[in-house]
Amino acid sequence: CRQNSRKYNLPPGPRPWPVIGNLNLLGPLTYRPLHELSLRYGPLMSVWVGSVRVVVGSTADAARMLLKTNDEAFIDRPRLSIGRYLFYNYSDMFWAPYGAYWSQARKLWHTELLSERQLKLHEHVRREEVKAMLRDLHAASSMGRVVAFRDHLFMLNLNVISRMVMGKKYIAEGASSVTTPEEFRWMIDELFVVSGSLNIGDVIPWLNPLDLQGYIGRTKRLSRMMDRFLEHVLDEHTERRRREGDGFVAKDMVDLLLQLAEDPNMEVRIQRNGVKAFILDTISAGTDTSAVTIEWALSELLKNPAALTMATEELDRVVGRDRLPTEGDASSLPFLQAVIKESMRLHPATPLLSPRRCQRDAVVDGYSIPAGTCVAVNVWAIGRDPSVWEEPNEFRPERFLDRSTVDVKGQNFELLPFGSGRRMCPGIGLGLKMVQLTLSNLLHAFAWRLPDGMTVEELNMEERLRFTMPRMIPLEAAGESKLATHLYSAEPEPLPM
């Protein structure tokens, strides 16, 4: 593979070592050394991860060339062990190779599974779950307890996804006869551990059969447990459909998927494994991403009290103290929107966009990129590029009030938290709703401050990298309830007309 590369005019990059390539340069927070290397080798550079050639784009222009101008060349994903062993041999959408199956899946997600109509139908689920979280936080703050947000935010997003996709919360006591809440939680944690780890055998293939890290063994074990659980979910849904006969109405994503799986007009039939793989996609791609984004936005606000005041004053003005913010309020909260964009600029949930694979030889900016090359876009570096952003390391939401046309929907290449092009995140609508609704409610319902004795300067803002990029140290804060007590009860209020 490396000999082959001599005949190509590849983008420049550091000299690779035998076997490991440039792995020695990368470290745990890969996007940071990659950013440093790009300052030396340029916005389009080649690095070797083991024996896999990776082309990294580190500026908005490079991202545009890779994700828009050459969208079709880089639309595939690499075949990694996780897709093979956990996602039913790439039967999901995230890891599916480019082709008819993936195209059909995208269409279905867009028109059926996560359509505007489906999102609207489940608005009450998001409201109820946010309210349940507020109730718990109210109880904690009445007792003067400091709140650690991470678990609350993760459980909120998991509960919303579980209810929208599978019809109920599987973490609740007695929710399922095949797993205990503890077992389910273990599976979810394990899912993120394997999703966020590099399997050495994927980049040094002759090591794969040895499974030196135990990665394959772990993934297969998790897959067996998950499969038992997912089979049970599918059986429960099939049983309800049988029981209700002609009166059956699809209530959640699994119901819809099972109907689609039986549709003889499908271009490519969705098999039972496909249904299970799509469920897994929503859990792995749709829970932690939103939770991590909200935790970073709260952290930046606590570190920047002036911005926190502006956000809460805006909520007071627009929503008033008699009710909780709803999804409909989002468009009337420009400062909150700016806070979210600014936070996503500095702390994108996936600092290196999920890997793409070049499906045919391509030429980008005069460099040739051979088929099979992996492609990564360093959105973390793009978000901090001083030629695009003034004072790039400062948290300044106001910058988006002047640039309100810059959004996160994949058209502005300087801000790509959801990626871009035909492979960009299909969950953007749901993800944004969750982030906006949760953040507005947390800020409106409580006055937050750092734990006693901690100054703004002492709030640690280091990150770590797993599947997503969470805070290294989970955020803690003390909250004081601001609204009338009945607004914290779990009973949902009626939606404003």
Ligand code: HEM
């Ligand atoms: C704040 C929340 C979220 C963020 C920041 C986020 C970010 C991303 C990014 C960066 C990608 C890769 C795009 C690319 O390759 O260009 C992606 C892909 C994907 N996301 Fe999201 N996501 C979020 C929420 C969600 C939700 C709620 C779901 C589903 C319920 C979801 C499902 C997916 C799937 C299935 C893919 C793979 C698409 C494909 O390969 O065709 N995401 N997401």
